[in-house]
Amino acid sequence: MSVLIFVDIAEGKIKKASFEAANYGAAIANQMGTEAAAIVLGNCTEDLSMLGNYGISKVFHNTDSALNVFDAKVYAQAIADATEATTSNILIFSNTITGKALAPRVSVRLKAGLVSGAVALPDTSNGFVVRKSVFSGKAFASVAIQTDKKIISLNPNAFSITKSNNSATVETISLTIQPSTIELVSVNKITGDVPLGEADIVVSGGRGLKGPENWGLVTDLAQLLGAATACSRPVADIHWRPHHEHVGQTGLAIAPNLYIAIGISGAIQHLAGVNRSKTIVVINKDPEAPFFKAADYGIVGDAFEVVPKIIEAVKKLKGSV
């Protein structure tokens, strides 16, 4: 009996959300008096023993070249195999695009109940109950898993990491790897940018910015803060910004540490995608904008005057540290 964490690799590097999943899995292992192991599929250029820093004692690695193209079917079988080979009974994913394609498939293969979008450690005082985000961030549900094997996929930015100096042992594991039936035609990465779903800070603009030519306000501030950029739905619909930046109930749901909304009214459907952010800043010239009710800090003012001053103040701050 142990906890197995799927550690996701992109371009040879461990994804940030996977460190959270690893640390979360290790905390569960600790809670259950057992050990946490990790499964890594495909080539990785990082030293996997450092997963020990996140509480993992053993890393199982398989570098079959078929794993370099992501096929949920092939991956799910490999992970199910690894779960059985390591006699693990709790399996952790991060609730990212990859995790969402995999965890449910593995759940079916292993007859293991799944809770996706978890936001807290399981409560084992009476059964095995996991708190998850529902209604697009507007509420939580506590969900009991009834099966012996259990799968949790953890929402990004929902669990804060505690690091140690430990190191993990790394072993090669042999698994059944089927040939993939999916052909990868091309990959189009938006390079240089911070991926929105994983960003610590997000700067977002709405229709209040009047036109795409004014987006420098958003991108300059984002760049200074090492932040990702986002937008409201109409902004993506009228093609001021690309669709993948659209956040909200029908776009991406995010939970960064800091969300800065500029010229966004704060419609309920927008809030649904951002209300799990830890700190929310709203800049809007209308004091009645609903967003102020969901904000921690606000400035009632014209973005075209306020934001350049914020940019100057951030430059000053960054220069002084």
Add this chain to the structure above:
Amino acid sequence: MKILICISKTPDTTAKIAFADNNTSFATDGVQWIINPYDEWYALVKAIELKEADPSIVLHLANVGGADTEPIIRKALALGGEEAFRVNTDNTDSFFVASQIAHLAKAGNYDLIFTGKETIDYNGASIGAMLSELLDVPFISHAVKLELNNNVATVTREIEGGEEINKLSLPAVISCQKGMAEQRIPNMKGIMGARSKPLHVSEPVEAAAYTSIVSFDLPPAKAGVKLIPADHPEELVRLLNEEAKAI
């Protein structure tokens, strides 16, 4: 070519989220129900577009839900679904629901199964992938674009920080999101026609439920916004740095 589109019922996006029965169920009083937006705007409309390009395509709808789901099924028929299948049960466990749809899918021998990327109420993002495993076919999630060439689908899907184009032979399950198609409004002819389209109801097949909802709760209310005067934005930067420790 036969396409099965999985549609589910969710509260309208502006519905007040509140709970009843000692926080064990969603309070449905006064709630307007809609087709889950991902299922309607992207999965269903994309399927309709495919049929417009190739009229030999058959569009079937699948729903697992009680009789109160029928209005949204009729709306999906009004938009362009041709025939609907409802499995009569309120059980909401993802594996149970996926098992019911898998049963329908096997019986109907579909080439392509569309789901939304997730429901906006349970946010499981699970049923499509479960279905693909139950049917032992490939799964492409978060599809933003799809082209069909006989039996081969070329699908653009979202990945973290970009997009990827995949090519695969059908059958397959594909979960759809924004980009696949644009929202449509049913016209009068569609609405009238929907009344006479077949809506088959069957009882659930036996399947396990792996999970159950114990209770719901609401996030704690925000303490209230701290307003900073517009002529001193540097104060905001100081607070974010010193108080919120966010930058």
